[in-house]
Amino acid sequence: MNDAMMEQKLYECLQKVKAYLMKIGASKEDAEDVVQETAYKFILYIDSISHINVESWLYRVSVNGYYDLYRKGSRRQAILKKFNFHKLFEDHTPEKAALQSEARKDMESIFAELKPKQQQILLMKYSSGLAIREIAEVYEMKEDSVKTTLYRARQDFMKEYRRQKHE
Numbered sequence: 001m002n003d004a005m006m007e008q009k010l011y012e013c014l015q016k017v018k019a020y021l022m023k024i025g026a027s028k029e030d031a032e033d034v035v036q037e038t039a040y041k042f043i044l045y046i047d048s049i050s051h052i053n054v055e056s057w058l059y060r061v062s063v064n065g066y067y068d069l070y071r072k073g074s075r076r077q078a079i080l081k082k083f084n085f086h087k088l089f090e091d092h093t094p095e096k097a098a099l100q101s102e103a104r105k106d107m108e109s110i111f112a113e114l115k116p117k118q119q120q121i122l123l124m125k126y127s128s129g130l131a132i133r134e135i136a137e138v139y140e141m142k143e144d145s146v147k148t149t150l151y152r153a154r155q156d157f158m159k160e161y162r163r164q165k166h167e
Helices: 003-023 028-044 054-083 085-091 094-112 116-127 132-139 143-166
Strands: none
Touching: 003 028, 003 054, 028 054, 094 116, 094 143, 116 132, 116 143, 132 143
């Protein structure tokens, strides 16, 4: 058998394999990719393949290649669902950055209107993460006084925030 005849026979067999892959669920593009990879492996291992079993070898390698591709795609989809990359890219748009910057400026201006002691206690509690007991020790206050000051600071902040949003 000369090279041209062997090439034609291989091409026909690979077309059958491609059709079979599409029947078992592969997209046309995936089937073509798998068949191309199978043809490469055939050329690579041609010396070790029995001429009697060539067609069955091509089918087996193609189907296994498709299953590997399918598993890889399933894992990729699971990762995409888990991490939700679409939302990640939506969160970093220039519009959102501008809105966040504006909101931060609004918050800073509201924060600046609070009494200095309220500002300090809010910062110690929410920025530094100190406990009420620790804040009380710093200011040499009772814990109940710290709680009351913290409550009033939050209430004043929210009151001013709501007032600005309704304007």
